[in-house]
Amino acid sequence: MHTVPGIADLAELIRMSRRGVVFSGAGISTESGIPDFRSPGGIWTQMAPIYFDDFLASDAARRETWRRRFAMEDQFANAEPNRGHRAVEALVRRGKVSAVITQNIDGLHQASGIPPEKVIELHGNTTYATCLDCGARYEIAPLRAAFEVDGKAPRCTRCRGFVKTATVSFGQGMPEAAMRRAQEETLAADLFIVLGSSLVVYPAAGFPELAKRNGATLVIVNREETGLDRFADLVLHDGIGDVMGGAIGVN
Numbered sequence: 063m064h065t066v067p068g069i070a071d072l073a074e075l076i077r078m079s080r081r082g083v084v085f086s087g088a089g090i091s092t093e094s095g096i097p098d099f100r101s102p103g104g105i106w107t108q109m110a111p112i113y114f115d116d117f118l119a120s121d122a123a124r125r126e127t128w129r130r131r132f133a134m135e136d137q138f139a140n141a142e143p144n145r146g147h148r149a150v151e152a153l154v155r156r157g158k159v160s161a162v163i164t165q166n167i168d169g170l171h172q173a174s175g176i177p178p179e180k181v182i183e184l185h186g187n188t189t190y191a192t193c194l195d196c197g198a199r200y201e202i203a204p205l206r207a208a209f210e211v212d213g214k215a216p217r218c219t220r221c222r223g224f225v226k227t228a229t230v231s232f233g234q235g236m237p238e239a240a241m242r243r244a245q246e247e248t249l250a251a252d253l254f255i256v257l258g259s260s261l262v263v264y265p266a267a268g269f270p271e272l273a274k275r276n277g278a279t280l281v282i283v284n285r286e287e288t289g290l291d292r293f294a295d296l297v298l299h300d301g302i303g304d305v306m307g308g309a310i311g312v313n
């Protein structure tokens with residue numbers, strides 16, 4: 063293991079802060095083997111996205127959406143929280159971080175032990191599905207088993223509504239409650255730590271900017287440069303597990 067420059071500075075900023083917020087993107091989950099869908103070569107550059115309106119309008123679009131989702135199920139189902147997730151969990155448990163705002167849909171922050179009410183999911187969650195009409199919850203494994211038998215897009219057993227992963231699709235509005243909570247937490251934070259987001263997807267990427275303008279200390283940990291590096295108080299271009307685990311003393 064190598065020593066990462068800036069870790070001592072990060073540890074000190076965390077020690078000094080009274081109320082931190084973590085903002086996470088794909089980069090924290092790639093260390094768990096979840097692909098970054100938006101990266102060059104990522105799945106969203108290879109396949110045309112299916113928009114929400116098409117999902118509603120077309121049975122073929124619903125089947126294709128589910129075919130793609132089930133094709134990735136082994137990756138999602140087998141992924142486990144990594145050192146970066148564990149470090150964030152420790153910060154929440156110690157009362158240093160009040161909320162985790164995430165662009166990720168993999169549920170790994172909750173799997174690391176963070177109470178679900180402290181995780182704000184801006185793009186929803188793909189580890190389960192809901193009925194778009196009545197909200198009934200469905201687990202992925204039985205939906206997949208049924209799909210492999212009949213090839214049909216799942217329908218709600220209660221109301222026959224369309225069942226869709228609990229994610230925010232292209233063309234679907236941002237979840238209002240999550241956006242509002244993310245804004246409240248951002249404005250209440252004195253330390254805002256970005257982990258593994260290139261900060262290019264708006265409106266999500268607006269939160270670090272808002273935190274900084276509101277007087278919070280802004281830290282960015284990301285392997286590549288981000289659009290807000292010059293704006294941040296501390297930038298570390300390194301692995302999230304090494305940086306956060308090292309700064310907090312979590313393996």
Ligand SMILES: [Zn+2]
Pocket residue numbers: 193194195196197198218219220221222223
């Ligand atoms: Zn229903």
